Amino acid sequence: MNKTFYIQDYCEIRDGEIRLNGENIFSAGEDTFSGFAKKAYQDLDLAYPKFFKMDKLSKLAFLAASRLLTPESNTALVFANRSSSLDTDLAYQQTIRDKAAWYPSPAVFVYTLPNICLGEISIKYKLYSENSFFVFENFPAAFFPAYAGLLISTGKAEEVLCGWVEMLGEEYRAFVYKVGNKGFAEHNEQNLNRMI
Amino acid sequence: MSFIVDYNCFTPLGTDLSTTVGRLEAGISGIRLFEDSGQLLPSYYAAQIRGEVCTHSGYSRLENMLIRVLEPVIARNPVQERSLLLVSTTKGNIRSIAAGEPVNDAFLPVMAENVARHFGFRETPWVLSNACVSGILAVAVAKRLTDAGIFDHVYVAAGDEVTDFVLSGFAGFQALSSGPCKPYDKNRDGVTLGEAAAAALVSKAPGLFRVAGDGAINDANHISGPSRTGEGLYRSIRQALTEAGLNGPELDFISAHGTATEYNDEMEAIALDRLGLNQVPVNSLKGYFGHTLGASGLLEAVISFESARKGLLYPSLGLETLGVSKEIRVIREPENRPVRYFMKTASGFGGCNTAVIFEKLN
Structure with a gap:
């Protein structure tokens, strides 16, 4: 169980900027998250119209995963954040606040689960693999190496896409990376704390 | 273990x-x-x-x-x-x-x-x-x-x-x-x-049941509806069976998801049929507890532990006429049966599925 795995590629999104392996690949300047996401979608040439139906958390996770995945690979998705789907929960709550005139939207309600963003990624890349979404107060630098290592060493997956995807109002942050048998840095707590 | x-x-x-x-x-x-x-x-x-x-x-x-x-x-x-x-x-x-x-x-x-x-x-x-x-x-x-x-x-x-x-x-x-x-x-309607x-x-300390195998595979198909072929559930069960070293028919019962929506129950029947599990007794416990969302998978596993411990299979409440396209053996009456292996399955929004197999220890 002490086998070492490695971080391969990683993608960070924050403050209107996307960085792939530390290099800027897109900047939007001052904008809301939704404005930023739309520009990034166009600039990265994603050509996936379903993107526009997604909630903000799914857009964030989808953008961050967009340069990291190989279609139809045996790549498990292990994501986490602090606020679960609270950003969309609050949007949904607005639609039912008025007891005299409530109008629940199925298109919003379906996104009131954090793992939906993993479903979106699985559909796009045809990943018949394990999805799990965890919720922690802070970036869990010890959790990811332990759990991703387990999935690979027990044969549940060949690679694992790990992601911290936090979204609440205009506060957003993604740090998504792929782990496998080869890579540029050991997948351990120390390295993650340095990178995050 | x-x-x-x-x-x-x-x-x-x-x-x-x-x-x-x-x-x-x-x-x-x-x-x-x-x-x-x-x-x-x-x-x-x-x-x-x-x-x-x-x-x-x-x-x-x-x-x-x-x-x-x-x-x-x-x-x-x-x-x-x-x-x-x-x-x-x-x-x-x-x-x-x-x-x-x-x-x-x-x-x-x-x-x-x-x-x-x-x-x-x-x-x-x-x-x-x-x-x-x-x-x-x-x-x-x-x-x-x-x-x-x-x-x-x-x-x-x-x-x-x-x-x-x-x-x-x-x-x-x-x-x-x-x-x-x-x-x-x-006539299920939701x-x-x-x-x-x-x-x-x-x-890790020995207990009443061993967790013998698990699988959790996404449908990669739709965020709010199950795969028509039951692909993710099929693969999840297959992975759990492989890990447990079983073919499938050895299972003494399955506590399935059975939400009573048209699509979920049909999808489960298709997946069980593809795996040749048509003769394994199946229940859904939703007729007793409703769908308890994030609690349901564990609640239904816990009830299944009692079922296995007592050697008493619990009927699936609410079934009159089977209404899925594949023949599956839904438990209609309480049934005495010694249990060794049993499985809990669940499926959910986002296309997720999970199957876990337990072995009752003597």
């Missing part, structure tokens, strides 16, 4: 395992009609816990449910070093955002920490929120953690409540049943929601 050492539940049928199972064995359902109860929907069927839940002041209703379901388990198995609390929920304290503000209690780690602190866990609790597979996926996670020696004991606690938030959401999907839900029936908490202690 990982074992189920202890377990409990807190449900509309009873505030502990033996009361719940006693009522279930008497054929009693926790589902009833609610009218003018102050909820958004003027009337609806649901399985809700009556009576006082909040016996511990300073904690939310759901935290009380989680604390009360864990209490006897922790009394019998005190928290030691290298023990983790793993909480499974979909919506946590979602009622706390009724005013539209992201209050502290709405954050799942805050809820889990409140419960963990109550029992003196030293480790920061983990929260798994993976739609309707959360409860049973949490058992798979706990099993892997103890197998690998990352923790010696994982206390899995799952809970969700019936709230305006989920009632209105399922109503918006036109997915709520017009009466008590009827899993696998020809989900009946329920609320419950369940707990299980997964440990």
